[in-house]
Amino acid sequence: MLSRVHNKKTRDPARKNQRFLLPPINFFPRNRSGLSEVISYILLIAISIAMSVAVYSWLRTYVPAESIACNDGTSIFIKNFSYDCSGKTLTLTVQNNGKFGIDGYFVHVSNNPDPDALATVDISGKITNGGIIFGNSIKFSNTVENSLSPEETHNTIVSTFNVQSFGTLYRIELIPFRMQEIDNKKRVVSCSDAKVTETLTCN
């Protein structure tokens, strides 16, 4: 509601700017009721603790942990092979030329003449000597871990496979693995960086 001063008698320089006056509104009443300080402290502390615990439990999973990986320097190679196409046997001489012992290897062959085709045929179940079937792999010993050591006296093993049912083979791949202790557990660790591939030719 506006009020105007018309009366000449009250023309006062001090009141010159007060021609259009709004009724006074008290934005800050003295008698304010609000949340008790004690309760506000409780809520603030509780909210901060609860959210910090929730964020911690979620963010904890993003802390990078040690990856399961083979020791650097693990290496094998196929020193010699003999592929008897008529008798359908394959004999491999595998040597450890790395720095760490090897517990066994995954062995796959390819019966596809295409050089780009992967070796996907698992022949581990067809081993006749020079290793023990261990799931889908060959293990050198059941009693000694990583028994194929880099030492000259124990670094070579000869294995023979009966590959009669797989047709003509063109390629073989070996992926060595080690037994390593990770998080206080013994685990089979595949050494994909040490994979070896060899093209097979008949004797």
Place this chain on the structure above:
Amino acid sequence: MKKNFKKNKAGISPVITTVLLIALVIVIIGVIFLWFSGMVEEGVTKFGKNIQLVCDDVSFDASYSSGTLSIVNNGNVPLYDLNLKISNAGAYTTKSIKDLSAGSSWPKTGLNQGGTFSGNIQSDIGNANTITVFPILIGTSTSGKKTFVCEGQYGKALSTS
């Protein structure tokens, strides 16, 4: 008019007050934690860490030749499933390998260390130009087992020509 404030005011014992306040704080912490946990996306873990980090440890070889898709898991992370992104002339579809005609030979528990897969998928891909293979891992969350697709740079593109 003067207000009459009685000097002798009775109230709760300080010991009881402290106990009540502590109990109240603990209860409120629990309520807020449960509420906040429901809002935040639950984490899926594998090998003790977030499953997104495990994608870095996945290692596999893939090839496509004469209609046959070959997969070799030469890493230490089991491949629970695979997503195949089949691209053709600017469009693409995504299928799980278990849904393909060769999916019956995919191991039910996934491809473990040293595991291999080989199957003819020619009838499923038609005239596709490219197939991109994305690994799918399975992890653990508070609500049980959950799968996770390692997308982006973790896929392997194979040409079908």
